[in-house]
Amino acid sequence: MEEAPERLEIRQRFPSWREMLKPVKKFEEGRVSYLSLPKQVNSEFFKMPFGDVERDLDDLKLPENWKEIFLDAMKDTLEKNRAFKVFMDICVRCGACADKCHYYIGTGDPKNMPVGRAELIRSVYRRYFTPAGKIFGELAGARELTEDVLKELYYYAYQCSLCRRCSVFCPYGIDTAEIVWWLRRMLSRVGLNQRFMTISIEASSRTGNHLGLLPGGMYGSIQQGLEELKDITGFDLHTYINKKGADVLFVAPSADYFATPHWYVMLGYLLLFNELEERYGLTITWSTYAGEGGNFGSFHSYEAAQLLNSKLYKEAERLGVSFIIGGECGHMWRDKHQFINTMNQPPKNEEWKRFWENPDLGELAEGLRGIRFDSYASGEHGWIHILEFVAALIEHKKIKVDKSRNDQWIATYHDPCNIARGMGLIEEPRYVLRNVMNNFYDMPEHTIKDKTYCCGAGGGLLADELMDLRMRGVMPRMMAVRHVYKKYGVNILLTPCAIDKAQFPHALEYWKIPVEVGGPMEMVGNALVLTAFGEKPEDRQYDLRGEPLKKEEGE
Amino acid sequence: MIGVIFGVIVPYIAVAIFVAGVIYRIINWASSAVPLKVPTTGGQQKSFPFIKRTIYDRFDSPYTKWETAGRMLLEIFFFRSLLKNTRYYLDRTSQKDARWLWLFGIMFHYSLLLVLIRHSRFFLEPVPSFVETLSNIEAFKGVFIPSVYISGLVIVVALFLLWLRRIFLSRERTLSLPSDHFVLILLLAITISGNIMRYFIKADLYEVKELLTNLMIFNIGKAIEVANNIEPIFYIHFGLACFLLAYFPFSKLMHAGGVLFTPTRNMPNDNRARRHVNPWDPADVPLLSKGITVAGMTFKSKKLDWDTYHEMYADQLEEIEEADFKIVPEEL
Numbered sequence: 001m002e003e004a005p006e007r008l009e010i011r012q013r014f015p016s017w018r019e020m021l022k023p024v025k026k027f028e029e030g031r032v033s034y035l036s037l038p039k040q041v042n043s044e045f046f047k048m049p050f051g052d053v054e055r056d057l058d059d060l061k062l063p064e065n066w067k068e069i070f071l072d073a074m075k076d077t078l079e080k081n082r083a084f085k086v087f088m089d090i091c092v093r094c095g096a097c098a099d100k101c102h103y104y105i106g107t108g109d110p111k112n113m114p115v116g117r118a119e120l121i122r123s124v125y126r127r128y129f130t131p132a133g134k135i136f137g138e139l140a141g142a143r144e145l146t147e148d149v150l151k152e153l154y155y156y157a158y159q160c161s162l163c164r165r166c167s168v169f170c171p172y173g174i175d176t177a178e179i180v181w182w183l184r185r186m187l188s189r190v191g192l193n194q195r196f197m198t199i200s201i202e203a204s205s206r207t208g209n210h211l212g213l214l215p216g217g218m219y220g221s222i223q224q225g226l227e228e229l230k231d232i233t234g235f236d237l238h239t240y241i242n243k244k245g246a247d248v249l250f251v252a253p254s255a256d257y258f259a260t261p262h263w264y265v266m267l268g269y270l271l272l273f274n275e276l277e278e279r280y281g282l283t284i285t286w287s288t289y290a291g292e293g294g295n296f297g298s299f300h301s302y303e304a305a306q307l308l309n310s311k312l313y314k315e316a317e318r319l320g321v322s323f324i325i326g327g328e329c330g331h332m333w334r335d336k337h338q339f340i341n342t343m344n345q346p347p348k349n350e351e352w353k354r355f356w357e358n359p360d361l362g363e364l365a366e367g368l369r370g371i372r373f374d375s376y377a378s379g380e381h382g383w384i385h386i387l388e389f390v391a392a393l394i395e396h397k398k399i400k401v402d403k404s405r406n407d408q409w410i411a412t413y414h415d416p417c418n419i420a421r422g423m424g425l426i427e428e429p430r431y432v433l434r435n436v437m438n439n440f441y442d443m444p445e446h447t448i449k450d451k452t453y454c455c456g457a458g459g460g461l462l463a464d465e466l467m468d469l470r471m472r473g474v475m476p477r478m479m480a481v482r483h484v485y486k487k488y489g490v491n492i493l494l495t496p497c498a499i500d501k502a503q504f505p506h507a508l509e510y511w512k513i514p515v516e517v518g519g520p521m522e523m524v525g526n527a528l529v530l531t532a533f534g535e536k537p538e539d540r541q542y543d544l545r546g547e548p549l550k551k552e553e554g555e
Numbered sequence: 556m557i558g559v560i561f562g563v564i565v566p567y568i569a570v571a572i573f574v575a576g577v578i579y580r581i582i583n584w585a586s587s588a589v590p591l592k593v594p595t596t597g598g599q600q601k602s603f604p605f606i607k608r609t610i611y612d613r614f615d616s617p618y619t620k621w622e623t624a625g626r627m628l629l630e631i632f633f634f635r636s637l638l639k640n641t642r643y644y645l646d647r648t649s650q651k652d653a654r655w656l657w658l659f660g661i662m663f664h665y666s667l668l669l670v671l672i673r674h675s676r677f678f679l680e681p682v683p684s685f686v687e688t689l690s691n692i693e694a695f696k697g698v699f700i701p702s703v704y705i706s707g708l709v710i711v712v713a714l715f716l717l718w719l720r721r722i723f724l725s726r727e728r729t730l731s732l733p734s735d736h737f738v739l740i741l742l743l744a745i746t747i748s749g750n751i752m753r754y755f756i757k758a759d760l761y762e763v764k765e766l767l768t769n770l771m772i773f774n775i776g777k778a779i780e781v782a783n784n785i786e787p788i789f790y791i792h793f794g795l796a797c798f799l800l801a802y803f804p805f806s807k808l809m810h811a812g813g814v815l816f817t818p819t820r821n822m823p824n825d826n827r828a829r830r831h832v833n834p835w836d837p838a839d840v841p842l843l844s845k846g847i848t849v850a851g852m853t854f855k856s857k858k859l860d861w862d863t864y865h866e867m868y869a870d871q872l873e874e875i876e877e878a879d880f881k882i883v884p885e886e887l
Contacts, residue, residue: 014726014729015729016729017729017730017731017732020729020730044856044857045856045857045859046843046856047843047854047856048854049847049849049850049852049854050849051854063850068850069849069850073849079586079587080588080590080835081587081589082584082585082588082589082816083589083817083818083819085587086584086587086813086816086817086818089580089807089809089813090807090809090810090814090817091810092735092807092810093727093731093732093735093807094637094656094660094727095656095720095726095730096636098730099642099726105643110729110730113726116730119730132734132805139733139734140732140733140734141732141734164595167595167819168597168639169637169639169641171630171634171636171637171660171814172810172813172817173595173630173817173819175593175595175819178593205856206859214871215868215871215875216871216874219871219874219875222882223882223884226882227884227885229884236883237883237884238882238883239881239882240880240881240882241875241880241881241882242872242875242880243881244880285880288872289861302590302836302842303841303842303843304843306836306838306841306842307842307843310840311859314860314861315861318861338591338592338826339591341826341830341831342591342592342830342831342836342838343833343836343841345838345839346830375601376602376603376827376828377827377828378827378828380827380828380830381827381828381830383827391603391606392605395603395605420596421596421597422593422596424596424600424616425600426600427599427606427607428602428606431606446641450597450598451639451641476643
């Protein structure tokens with residue numbers, strides 16, 4: 001793994017407007033993404049234009065008429081997406097967004113200000129699509145599209161994590177995520193794709209998940225979880241996979257099958273599912289075909305996102321489930337909340353239709369009657385977030401929890417960007433956490449909820465070659481964690497996002513904050529009393545990490 | 556001659572450009588598709604009844620069209636997003652609320668509104684009573700002689716403050732394009748010339764009103780006659796204002812209309828209750844599986860439907876089938 005420098009210096013630069021229009025030629029180490037290889041973008045399962053050659057930034061090997069293709073793609077985007085078009089036109093450059101971007105705060109690079117990033121493509125838009133830009137050129141802030149400009153667009157398009165923090169503060173709601181997402185799509189039309197995300201997109205398209213796990217691998221992994229749980233709880237637990245006739249399909253991000261600390265969340269899911277089945281008869285199944293909740297296509301382009309999320313409703317229909325529960329993942333919920341039911345037709349199976357006519361869990365399992373989803377969801381969508389689901393179970397007293405089992409933890413909660421700003425899931429996780437643990441403290445107001453800071457690795461930037469950028473981008477979040485660490489002695493940072501869980505352990509080590517990382521479902525799993533198996537609150541001896549719950553006497 | 560050019564020809568051209576330009580821009584935006592429902596949610600979503608939503612959540616994460624309308628109105632009339640502004644201090648690694656931009660913006664825009672309302676007296680006969688009342692209130696009529704219109708002065712101050720930001724704050728200086736300075740200078744020139752005309756070099760306002768009302772009813776002969784009688788100072792103010800009108804549709808000033816078209820603000824956060832349909836994607840088969848065409852070549856990705864998938868991994872899937880789709884811990 002490439003390391004960020006020992007000493008991190010933030011050099012702020014304030015060049016003139018003329019200089020801002022000139023493409024940057026020297027790219028900083030640790031901030032440039034590798035370009036995709038043919039095996040990722042010229043695969044049978046993910047074929048992108050001109051993906052058949054290996055490129056690097058010194059030699060882009062562009063198609064001959066690349067300029068025409070790029071401008072055509074831009075014209076197409078302007079017609080296909082009003083947001084992009086309006087955002088090209090109405091920015092007044094007031095600067096309100098500038099210091100809202102964690103990458104700008106961390107790098108000091110003026111082109112990393114959200115407005116600076118948007119101006120990179122806006123200047124090209126002005127030159128080719130507006131009368132002022134055509135006539136006055138540079139004076140109107142317009143510039144020619146050259147190969148250097150194209151490289152610069154690539155460089156900065158992959159320094160944005162699509163977190164939308166700028167959009168909250170913009171008086172017109174200009175959403176850099178929207179601009180950058182569609183810019184990445186245009187870049188992909190001339191053969192420029194980022195390697196890290198296309199590895200996962202191709203794997204997911206081929207196997208159903210980003211890790212490229214084959215069905216047996218996923219099966220074995222979940223099986224191992226059950227074995228660990230047997231050691232921890234002493235009970236023989238089980239779960240279903242690819243099972244037709246189950247009530248619910250469960251979809252998690254694939255990192256939960258392997259990575260740590262995601263793994264503990266996985267154990268939490270399994271405990272909850274067993275309790276619900278034993279006690280109420282609600283059956284929940286996993287799927288190897290729809291084994292991926294996270295959607296790296298949603299970092300790349302509309303089409304790539306659609307290619308990956310098209311499987312999920314199909315699988316729900318094939319298995320005949322009534323609704324879908326989604327696991328702990330950040331951008332997954334941008335995709336699953338805002339994109340999936342537009343990009344695809346919702347399931348048409350009988351069970352689905354019947355359930356959503358009267359979406360009361362009692363229709364599936366009598367004991368759960370009273371938990372209804374129709375205050376905000378319908379059969380045109382059909383996805384419920386696992387934490388919403390748990391919140392409802394707790395509110396209706398359908399599960400028994402023992403808060404004291406989490407007493408060794410003093411927790412804070414990080415709102416993943418896309419869950420907070422693309423979905424509005426803010427209070428449910430807090431409701432759950434307050435009910436499953438005694439020590440929970442929020443970080444300062446400016447850094448949570450809709451104003452939450454990105455982990456610095458979202459939007460496809462979890463790549464190793466971007467380590468410098470990642471450690472800089474996470475800085476504002478880390479300062480907030482350090483604040484609660486000092487003030488309340490917080491020792492665990494909880495986040496329902498797979499990318500956060502992968503990024504934070506590195507970041508906490510780099511910024512020297514001795515705090516663990518976990519997910520809310522791990523806390524739920526710890527606190528959940530398996531009443532259906534005859535478990536008593538005091539029975540559990542180990543937490544999901546395998547640590548003894550009660551310290552030995554005399555320690 | 557000045558009267559004919561700047562009093563009659565220029566205003567007609569300017570208004571024509573303004574109207575045609577604004578209509579064109581709006582149709583142009585409206586004709587572009589909205590593929591996805593992408594509101595930026597700034598507050599708690601509509602959820603289970605026991606998850607409480609505050610009034611702020613209702614506007615920041617609207618669920619109904621009324622809440623969405625409320626969000627838009629708050630945005631338009633109170634610049635609510637700017638009001639949330641904070642400033643990040645590197646050395647302190649802390650943040651403070653920073654509402655100066657909001658204050659300057661509000662000062663400018665509301666002064667502009669008052670000024671425009673006052674100017675309606677030149678176009679309307681009889682002058683509506685609320686215009687009179689409003690003018691009297693803001694001028695503290697009777698306190699100063701002649702009356703001093705506060706909005707006319709505040710607008711100049713606000714414009715200077717907004718401009719000084721762009722000159723003295725390093726970030727804003729870097730961001731500002733010549734056109735950003737140009738608009739501010741143009742507005743300053745218009746407002747200052749207006750104030751000069753009001754307090755120092757006076758123009759005959761009855762003549763001005765007659766010119767404008769005649770222009771409005773296309774009584775061109777009479778308009779030319781009146782135009783030639785008006786003092787030149789008026790034409791500085793009037794000519795610049797006409798230029799601003801003509802420039803408006805081609806500039807960032809179109810943010811005035813554009814704010815209504817922002818999908819991140821004008822769409823409700825009800826994706827899970829109501830499906831949004833993408834006008835250019837029927838969503839039957841993924842677009843990549845149909846193939847995308849670039850430069851005459853079609854690039855097609857294989858569609859991994861269940862049957863293909865089953866064929867590829869048949870042995871492993873059959874093993875799962877043999878286990879009756881159930882996973883249990885392995886016997887050791």
